[in-house]
Structures are given as C-alpha cells and as structure tokens.
Amino acid sequence: MRPFLRSYAGYWDSGLSPYEVRVVPTGRAVLVINLGEPFAQVRRIGAPGTGSGRIGSMVVGLEDSPTLCVHRGGQEAIRLELTPLGAYRLFALPMGELAQHVVELHHILGPGAELLVERLAASRDWAERFDLLDGALLDRLGRGPDPAPEVGHAYHLLARTAGTIQVARICAEVGWSKGYLIRRFTEQIGLTPKTYGRVLRFDRAVRMLARGGATLAETSAVCGFYDQAHLNREFRALADTTPGRMLSARQVEGALTL
Template sequence: MRFTVRRRAGAIVWDVARPARPGRLPGVGMTGFRDHGTGAAGPQVIPHPAVTLALDFGAGPLVVADAVGRERSGSLVAGLGFGPGPLWVRGAHFEAVQVRLSPLVAPALLGISPGELDGAVVSLDGLWGREAARARERLATVAAWPDRFALVGALLADRRRTRWSVDPEVARAWHRIVAGGGRVRVDGLAAEVGWSRKRLWTRFRAQIGLPPKQAAKLVRFDRAAHRLAAGGPAARVAADTGYADQAHLHRDVMTFTGLTPATMAGEPWLAVDDLAWPTTGPTHLSR
C-alpha cells in the first residue's frame, strides 16, 4: 500500500506493509515502512499507548526530531506517549519495521522497563549494543516484507527474558484501563487489585512508564484522536469517549499534540496510522 500526502513543500510518499496474519508473540504488532525520498518534511508523531521499537535498515536513516531540533537517527525505542513535547519523523529513503509492544511484554523483549524510558526516545544501539547493528545488517539482506516480519519476530522471541516481569496487579490495572477506553477511576483500580492508591501509583509508574491516571488519559486520547481523524464531530467524539465536554477534549488534544482537535484530525500521521494499524483491530495492545 502506498500513502501519499501533498504539502506546499512537497509530498510525503511512504509504502506501508502489514503482516498477513498476527505474529506468535502476544502483545506485539508490526508494520513495515519505506520512504521514497521526496524531501518533504515528515509528519508530526501523534502519541499512542504502546512502546514503540523502530528497526531501521534502509539506504537513508530514520530520523526523529523534537520541538527544539534535537535529532535521533537509526533504530529507536520510545516509551508510552513519546515524552513531553511534539516529535516529527524525518529522513529520506529509510526503510524500517515498526513494532508496537504492550507495556506488559516490553520489558521482557527489550531488556528495559517502560518506566526507565520515561516516555523518551532512545537509540537502540544504546540498549542492545552490537545486537542492534546485527539486526540492521540481517534486515538489509532480506528483500520481502513477510521475511522481514518473521526475522523480527524470531529476534524478539530469542531476546525474551523471564526475569523481566510486571506485577499481576499492575497488569490487571492496565487491562482495566484498556478495556474501559481510559474511562476508569484510579481509586477504584486500587481497591480492585487490593493495593493502596499510593502503592498502585508507584508500581504502575515504575513498570508501565506513566501513572495510572496519565495512562488512562493517553488511552482515551488515542481513541478520540482516531475518531476525529475518521471525521467524527468533536462534540460527539467527546461524548462517546468519556470527556466531560468538548472543551475537555480540546484541552487533552492540546496537551498531547500542541494542536487543536480540527488540526490534529488532518495530520498525516493519523491517516497513515489507520492504514498501518487498521481500526478493525485494537488501536493499542493490551497484553
């Protein structure tokens, strides 16, 4: 599938590839991207509730830039919500496999807790060392996307470490947040898992990467963002996704993106996101 968006400065042209069937690892989803190097500025990244692994292997580097111009290139890992401030994807002629990981499985597969990432974007070389370079080299020798997806799946399966685990109480709270679309009360979650609010906040923040209330806010925002991108009226989207009113939705969208709901709805990232991660499935991974 080819995604094209035209701007005054040129056009972004990406090929998007999806696996024919889900992989064998629970809580893991993949999509492939190829940039055709038109030179246009890349899209702003819209936050979503998953840990992101981007394995870069193309002719040109994948580059992520923040609001003050700092850039990180090559293979990357980003925690939930991508940290403070907006991010943009740049680069030309890059190819990459994007992996979305449930925060419940990310520690065992990446070797780092989402809490340690603190939402930041970090180089995979710093986490995996030489193994990151070997992954890039192996992906560059494989021509077909199905084979690339299989290679990444095998790489992650080989990396799985049982010593990295999430407390059952934290996992239960995360499942409740996802199942409820972010419409949960933290006090209720703490009582449900048998912990104090403070203990839940501390353990959840350390293991998931966000406090429970912020995680619920991100899940709710994610659902609203895709509804807005599909053309839903802001007032109806706000009511259907658990916001107090349209002004409440507006504040959350501004907090996560720095954009108004109307502007965000037209962002290329959301259009390609729905192409890469179809709305027929979950917009985030609960396991």
C-alpha cells in the same frame, strides 16, 4: 507475539523529498528498525533541548506529548507498536526509565541489535526480514520479566475502559494503596495510572473522530471528557493541535504529516 503487539509493519518511501511528521501519544511503546537513511532529528515538542540529532533504529517509550520526526526522505523501516506490558518483557528494564525518551536501539537490546539490523538490511525479501525479526523478538520475549499480576490487572482495567476508570477503583480491585500502585505501575508501564488513562482517552477520541460520523460533542461524552472544551484542551496538550487540524492532516505510518 500477538498479545504483545498492536501493529507491526514494514514500509518504504521511494521519494527523496525531506519531510516532517508528528507522532502523538497512543499509550504504546514504539520500536523502529531503520533499514535506510537515518532520521535527521527526533524531539519532543515543547521539551527543552535539541532532540536526538541523527538517529537510526530506536526505541520510543510511552509519552504524554507529541514528538516531531524529521527525515531527509527515502526511508525504509520496520515499525512496531508494543503494549506497555509487551515492551516491559521485551526490553527487560523499568519502563519508567524509557518514558518520554527516544533511545538508540543498541542501548536497549545490546550489541546484538546492530548485527540484527545489518542482517535485516542485507535481505531484500520482506518475508525473510519478518522471519528474522520474529525469531529475535520471540527469543527476548521468552526470557523477559513477567510484570506483577496486580500491574497487569490494573493495565487491563484501564485498557478495557479506555482510561475512564478511576484510580481509586483500580486500587480497590488490586488491593494496593494508591501510592504503591502509582510506583509499581509507573515502573512497569512507564506512566502513572492517571496519566496513562488520560492518554487512552485521547487515543480513543482520535480513533473515533477518524472513523467519522461523530461530532466533537458526541466524542467528548463517549470518551470521558467533561465537555467539548475539555476535549480541545487535551488535544492541545497531548498533540499540540486541534481535533480539526489533526483529522485534516495526511496519515502516514504511525504519524501525521505537518
């Protein structure tokens, strides 16, 4: 499964205190298998509506804005971050339909998802849990649709350049018009090429700053921002915070504590 995944972790929180975390865009889809208490709320910050309400196992499509997750404490889960092409194969549906949405797992994987979660929760051995989940995921990946070669090439161009390549250059590389590229890329990846590149630049900046040793000006130049002011605006737009506040937040599994 390595080509389709960016992270795969089981974790638990023995504390019973409620908490809130902010999940920022990464350019990856997320699958959460909830083995304990459900989330009290999952919602996109700044989006209309009240969010998901109580939700257990879920799929989160690609996003270009932050998501707030509220939990009562005592969480136990397995969390996977999938590449967009891996998610397209695993979920076997247009990724554009999942973008900016949080969906209950059984709506994506079907009625067998609830049985799988029950079996995972019943086992107290993490190695057995991972074996069960590996088998279920590999079976679906083996039967999933193949993305168009042109979409795959466009995705890899964006990934290799961390979102700095121009859309016109991608069109020239794959031999498609801009309109056709946008339509097919959005269908199979979930975001437009331009928006996906924007998310990748932001994600690279987050990781570069987290490693330390680079100033905001240096990070802006390396990651393809016009200047530091542009970097700050993108952090506001995609994470609803500043670079400094984000880096001072405590990191938890795939998220930032508020």
